[in-house]
Amino acid sequence: MTALPQELVGQLKARFAERFTTNAAVLEQHGRGESHHVAALPDGVVFAGSTQEVADVVTLCAQHRVPVIPYGAGTSLEGHLTAVKGGISLDLSHMTEILRISQEDLDCTVQAGVTREQLNTWLRDKGLFFPIDPGANASIGGMVSTRASGTNAVRYGTMRENVLSLTVVLPNGEIIQTGGRARKSSAGYDLTRLFVGAEGTLGVVTEVTLRLYGIPEHTVAALCSFPSVQQAIDTAIAVVQLGIPVARMEFMDRGLIAAVNAYSGLSLKLEDTLAFEFHGPVGAVKEQVALVASLVQENGGNDFEWATSPEERNRLWKARHSAFYAVVSQRPNARGWSSDVCVPVSELAGCVLHTRELLKGFPVPAAILGHVGDGNYHVVFAVDPSSENELAAVAAINKKMVEKALSVGGTSTGEHGVGTGKIAYLRQEHGKAVDLMAVIKHALDPLGIMNPGKILPTA
Amino acid sequence: MTALPQELVGQLKARFAERFTTNAAVLEQHGRGESHHVAALPDGVVFAGSTQEVADVVTLCAQHRVPVIPYGAGTSLEGHLTAVKGGISLDLSHMTEILRISQEDLDCTVQAGVTREQLNTWLRDKGLFFPIDPGANASIGGMVSTRASGTNAVRYGTMRENVLSLTVVLPNGEIIQTGGRARKSSAGYDLTRLFVGAEGTLGVVTEVTLRLYGIPEHTVAALCSFPSVQQAIDTAIAVVQLGIPVARMEFMDRGLIAAVNAYSGLSLKLEDTLAFEFHGPVGAVKEQVALVASLVQENGGNDFEWATSPEERNRLWKARHSAFYAVVSQRPNARGWSSDVCVPVSELAGCVLHTRELLKGFPVPAAILGHVGDGNYHVVFAVDPSSENELAAVAAINKKMVEKALSVGGTSTGEHGVGTGKIAYLRQEHGKAVDLMAVIKHALDPLGIMNPGKILPTA
Known part of the structure; x- marks a missing residue:
């Protein structure tokens, strides 16, 4: 039994045939992203093939005051895809031209x-x-x-x-x-x-x-390990402050290195690590590498481990990209919960060390990683989704991380978005500007059908 | 006699004393920017000293439904400062902390x-x-x-x-x-x-x-002249397409060089010219310079004229920055009219040559210059503001330039803004998106007091 108005069901069937479905497995697949957020299933899914088809779905849903939740690859980490008020999941994954x-x-x-x-x-x-x-x-x-x-x-x-x-x-x-x-x-x-x-x-x-x-004329990747988090982060901060145009500068704590080694079959040194990538003409890359190498040395880091061939680089970055899945796979039936704060770079070491303190003795598997050139870092937790106590404990750490970030001029989310997961912090971060966001939301979407329950506290 | 409500006048006097004025000379100074747009004087000017004072002015003006026109340095080129519906010019030039x-x-x-x-x-x-x-x-x-x-x-x-x-x-x-x-x-x-x-x-x-x-470790500026506009622009396009990270890449046609020479006491070669600046560590700059030099040569350009000392560079860029005033000063009592289109770089040569055709035999002094790395260029005209025929003739050229730019996916203004000068093109450029802009305007400013008559066709 669907909660959709029968007239809308008929209209969507007529317009989209088998590309409109209320099949339970398809609904299940569309009710959540990749993270810990509890699923909330839509009442139907439409697979759209063109802008005009999207417009047709939205027009019909507006007529019936039915929510529309846009769906892409399903990789959201903050509950964007949950149909908290039911409605149609509008799947654009067939629009691949x-x-x-x-x-x-x-x-x-x-x-x-x-x-x-x-x-x-x-x-x-x-x-x-x-x-x-x-x-x-x-x-x-x-x-x-x-x-x-x-x-x-x-x-x-x-x-x-x-x-x-x-x-x-x-x-x-x-x-x-x-x-x-x-x-x-x-x-x-x-x-x-x-x-x-x-x-x-x-x-x-x-x-x-x-x-x-x-594609840059020349690309070099390098891994560099440090005896401590502080030394790794200090190096990253120095690179930013000198304006060295590194293409990538990623932090992985030793816990993450262990997880990545296990998941991707690597044997990286079990230390706090920075991964770099340099792009440019040969001379410029050489110059950047020399500058960074000297900063690494000054900060007590170990020698670079180089990866110049595309295969080596791909292996390295594939491991980094698998970090989320690597941490989650450490524990059977776990789901990933990724925190996501971003702070001014000068505050990064203090915030990461504050986070490390929070994690000391914490029983849930967790690892710190970050796009430290931007001041953005995450803790990925492998949580037991059936344990309310555990979810509450992770939520408490997440809250402390966010509040620390906000206290130093940072943001509650550097890149994952607000979704449902960060709504509670929006006013703390933006104050009265949240009311202006609500004014804009209401002006554009007076019926409140577009992905309701996301971003805004009251929407 | 001011058109302001007497109560508002009393309130502003009480709050701002001599920093609120209806002095004719001050109104005159605040009724326009630096370009050809006809002045429209405000009814009063307030010199604000803090955010709270700005808020107080806006609150009072909202109570009385009186327009507020923010005013900074007065260098607008598209009529942003004209008080087309009267009101208060809110001068922030004292807020210099x-x-x-x-x-x-x-x-x-x-x-x-x-x-x-x-x-x-x-x-x-x-x-x-x-x-x-x-x-x-x-x-x-x-x-x-x-x-x-x-x-x-x-x-x-x-x-x-x-x-x-x-x-x-x-x-x-x-x-x-x-x-x-x-x-x-x-x-x-x-x-x-x-x-x-x-x-x-x-x-x-x-x-x-x-x-x-x-401040970059190393900065080099260079001037390079070409036998034709086409060759100069082709060089610029090649630099962009190779992704060479030049810090500046400016085009000046030979007419502008003449004006700049006269205005700034220089003796630059009277050819179509590109001015470059390179920023970075020594090695990277050398590499960039070598790449650009070879492109210049391939495209038939002449040798670089170098400026490595800060004094030389400043002289060069000061001349470039004075371009607007240099053109205007060619004619007594003239005002400057600067067009401002921006197009995809691949369309730049075609558009600039189209503009050159439009200018052939045109009696008003005019010169072409541009931030060609972005596809953005201007014609600066020195117009006689008292000649309606002349203003109409320039407007006609401006219109053709904008329509050409829009026809190739460009924009009616790359950097000067819409003000009053580009309103007529907004719908042609954005279609129904203009209605969405109007929805946002109305949601934020339902009384329509904030700089009315700017950007939106009906606001």
Whole structure:
């Protein structure tokens, strides 16, 4: 028995045939992302194939006041996909067309269901790549909607800096373009940036025009281990403060190294570790490497372990990207809970050490990792989802991490988004500005059908 | 006789004493920016000294439904400062405090009236600089509000990428903070980017937290002349497409070189010219210079003219920055009219040549210049403001330039903003998205008091 209005069910069946479903297994699959958040199943799923089809779904749902939850690759970590008020999960994963590319202008337009790995595979023989890399093989639409970033952001920025324009279906079913293909524009309100990070609460992103980059002439990766967290973080801070344009600078604590070794069959040294990547012409890369090597040495780090061949580099980064799954796999039937704070770089060492103190003696498997060039770090916990006590204990640590981050001018989420998981902190972080967010939400979505219960405390 | 309600006049006098004025000369000075747009005088001017004072002015004006036009350094080029519906010009030029700086985190917070030259003078002995440089000595608040960019944007981005957070007085007088000091955040709607480029139509920016950069270890500037526009632009396009991280890459046509020579007492070669600046460690700069030099040669350009000492570089860039005034000074009693389009880089040569055709035989002094690394270029006309025929003829060329830019995926304004000057093109550029901008405007400013008549066709 579905809670959807019978008239809507009939309309969706007529319009989408077998691409509209209320099959229990499909609903189950669409009720959550990859993290600990408890599933809340939608009442139906529509697999859309085009912007017009998305508009048709939204228009019908608006007529019936039924919630719409956009769904991409399902890799959300903060409960974005939970249908907390039921409704239709609008699955864009079939929208995988690459619509256009300009090698001259270094940009392309893709449908929202294209994943970052699909895009980069397609780009490779053109000598181009799209750098934003949150680890998971997320959809581009999902990455837009959470304002994703990841390992390359220290050099290339986040989705905020790398989206040129969007096609968006508004909550009333209208289709708009938020911009053109110029690299910059001062022509009116920045609607592109309004939808980047809006988590599907203001409309559905269906097409995305992205900046691309030439594959660097030269790429070098390096692993470097340290006797202590403090020394590793101090090194990272020095790199940032000297403005060395590293492409990646990732921190992994020794607990994570152990998990990654086990999960990916590696034998990395069991120490607190920084992983670097350098991009550029040969000379510039050499210069960067020499500078970083001297900082590593000054801070008591060990020699670099180099990876210059693509195979070695891929192995290294694949291990880093598997970190979430590596930690979770340490414990049978566990689910991952990833915290996500971002602080000014000068506060990073203090915050990470504060987190380490919180974790001392904590019985749940946990590891610290971070995009430390941005001041962004995570603790991944492998939680027993059936233990309320354990979930409450992790929530308490998460709360202390967030409050510490906010106390030093940081944010409750650097890249995972608010979803349902960070709503409780939004007012603490933004004060009265939250009311302005609510004004905008209400102006764009007066019926409150777009991904309700996400981002805003009252929405 | 002022059109302001007598009660408001009394309230402003009581609150601000001589910092509220209806003096004719002061009104005159506040009724326009630096360009050809016809002045429209406010009914009064308030010189505010703090965010709270700004909030008090806005609150009083809201009570009386009186327009508020934020005013910084007065360097607007698109009519942003014209009081087309009268009201209060809210002058923030006395708000020149630098409130805090973190050399570790490379950020600072300034009051909105701080100018970019003031900021950079203050930063210099700290080894830091703020790169965004629109030419004019604009206020930081004004640069936020027009989403300014200029000569360094090809390397450092625009105000969009370099503002971390804002203090804003909303149209109802409330004060909000749009974010913290973390380099990135996914915590809710991107209110910072909503106010960057909103031209004072959604509220008044009173404090700005900016990203800073270390002064590069090594800086080299170079001038390079070409036999034709096409060859110069082709070179610029090649530099972009190879991803060479030049810090500046400016085009000046031979007409501009003549004007600049006369205005700044230089003797630059009278050819179409590219001006470059390279930032970085010595080795990286050398590598960039060698790459660019070979592209220049391939495209038929002449040898570089180098400027490595700070004095030489300053002289060069001062000349470039004076371009607007140099063109205008060619003709007595003229005013400057600067067009401002931005196109995908692959379309740049076609658009600039199209513009050259439009200018052939045109009797008004005019020169082409551009931040060609971004695809952004201007024609500066020295117009006789008393000649309606002449203004109409320039407007016709401006229209053709904009329509050409829009036809290739570009924008009607790369960096000057919409003001009153580009309103006519907004719907052509954005289609139905303009209605969404109007929804946002109405939601934030239901009384329509904030800088009315700017950006939106009907606001």
